[in-house]
Amino acid sequence: MKRILTFFILFLLWLLMVSAVLALPPIGSETTPVTTHVIPRYLEQGVEEAGAENIVTCVILNYRGYDTMGEVTVIFCALIAVLAVVGREDPKLHTSKVDLVGIKESVIVKSVVRFLAPFIMLFAVYIMLHGKESPGGGFQAGAILGASIIIYTMTFSYELALSKFFVKVRTLMEGAGPIAFFACGVVALFYNQNFLTYIIPGLDPVTQTAMRSLMIEIIEVGIGIGGGTVISSIFLAMEKVEK
Amino acid sequence: MINNEIIAKAYSSINYVVAVTLFCIGLYALIIKPNLIKKFMGLNIIETSVFLFIISSGLVEGGIAPIYTKTTPANPVFVNPIPQALILTAIVVAVSTTALALSLMIKLYDQCGTLNANKLKELR
Numbered sequence: 001m002k003r004i005l006t007f008f009i010l011f012l013l014w015l016l017m018v019s020a021v022l023a024l025p026p027i028g029s030e031t032t033p034v035t036t037h038v039i040p041r042y043l044e045q046g047v048e049e050a051g052a053e054n055i056v057t058c059v060i061l062n063y064r065g066y067d068t069m070g071e072v073t074v075i076f077c078a079l080i081a082v083l084a085v086v087g088r089e090d091p092k093l094h095t096s097k098v099d100l101v102g103i104k105e106s107v108i109v110k111s112v113v114r115f116l117a118p119f120i121m122l123f124a125v126y127i128m129l130h131g132k133e134s135p136g137g138g139f140q141a142g143a144i145l146g147a148s149i150i151i152y153t154m155t156f157s158y159e160l161a162l163s164k165f166f167v168k169v170r171t172l173m174e175g176a177g178p179i180a181f182f183a184c185g186v187v188a189l190f191y192n193q194n195f196l197t198y199i200i201p202g203l204d205p206v207t208q209t210a211m212r213s214l215m216i217e218i219i220e221v222g223i224g225i226g227g228g229t230v231i232s233s234i235f236l237a238m239e240k241v242e243k
Numbered sequence: 244m245i246n247n248e249i250i251a252k253a254y255s256s257i258n259y260v261v262a263v264t265l266f267c268i269g270l271y272a273l274i275i276k277p278n279l280i281k282k283f284m285g286l287n288i289i290e291t292s293v294f295l296f297i298i299s300s301g302l303v304e305g306g307i308a309p310i311y312t313k314t315t316p317a318n319p320v321f322v323n324p325i326p327q328a329l330i331l332t333a334i335v336v337a338v339s340t341t342a343l344a345l346s347l348m349i350k351l352y353d354q355c356g357t358l359n360a361n362k363l364k365e366l367r
Contacts, residue, residue: 014264022256034300043309043321056310075339078340134312139332139335237346
């Protein structure tokens with residue numbers, strides 16, 4: 001009864017929302033309000049103003065830098081909250097449930113992961129460093145890096161992963177995203193410019209653009225390293241059980 | 244009531260219709276399923292539908308990816324970069340909330356031994 005009633009109400013909601021989205025401008029037209037206000041300026045002057053050939057990177061790290069900085073902080077806060085709830089793992093006290101039950105991965109899976117894991121990490125570094133002029137960037141690199149550590153932990157054992165990715169080293173690297181963002185954003189404050197504008201007055205335009213590109217690159221690397229370690233730390237903290 | 248015009252309109256903005264359908268599916272899971280993990284999977288489906296909706300609104304007919312390379316033509320038509328940037332950050336926030344919710348569920352299962360919402364209500 002409850003199911004049928006819910007289904008009926010949701011069907012009414014579906015009809016209402018479909019009639020609403022059909023009144024929107026069609027997908028792909030150039031005159032929708034989404035594409036008319038600030039987009040032409042971003043597309044035409046983004047390379048000179050923001051210092052990256054990839055306009056999405058320009059929008060993320062320069063035009064909407066505040067948004068991204070807060071959001072990097074959100075990831076960091078999520079890690080802190082997870083660690084407050086389930087606690088940090090200790091190599092001496094904890095192991096994973098898979099290790100306790102004693103499931104053995106097949107030789108094929110182990111060999112493939114042993115062969116591929118370094119290349120996955122190399123690919124993450126490539127994505128991280130090429131976010132400025134090609135599709136990619138810090139967030140994607142962080143996801144790939146975290147995924148490589150997770151697949152290593154799942155295939156081999158939890159203890160082996162903890163002996164490779166030390167808790168102390170990860171603790172130092174987890175804050176890399178917010179720290180890199182803040183360090184690059186605060187440079188402009190010393191020259192009486194606004195926060196996160198990456199402007200250093202008194203430089204000629206070419207050096208200024210190069211400077212801005214360098215800072216964007218530093219932030220990408222910080223977000224990549226920070227994001228990857230945060231994802232792997234969350235996974236390792238949630239996976240643990242008492243020995 | 245339903246004529247060819249409405250069907251043609253729905254076909255031209257099929258992404259929006261699919262996003263709305265996904266939203267309703269996620270809401271159904273959120274309401275009906277008693278298991279907390281399944282409820283949260285419904286919430287994730289809702290998030291995905293919103294991503295699809297916003298990213299679809301940024302498409303420009305015949306547009307290319309908004310990246311200046313050596314092979315970019317003279318007067319390029321780019322797709323809209325803003326929805327892509329918004330969704331890129333939103334995905335990571337979705338991952339963070341999922342991680343926090345799952346860790347809370349781990350703690351809840353340790354304490355109460357169940358993740359069924361109806362049984363948890365009786366426990367007090």
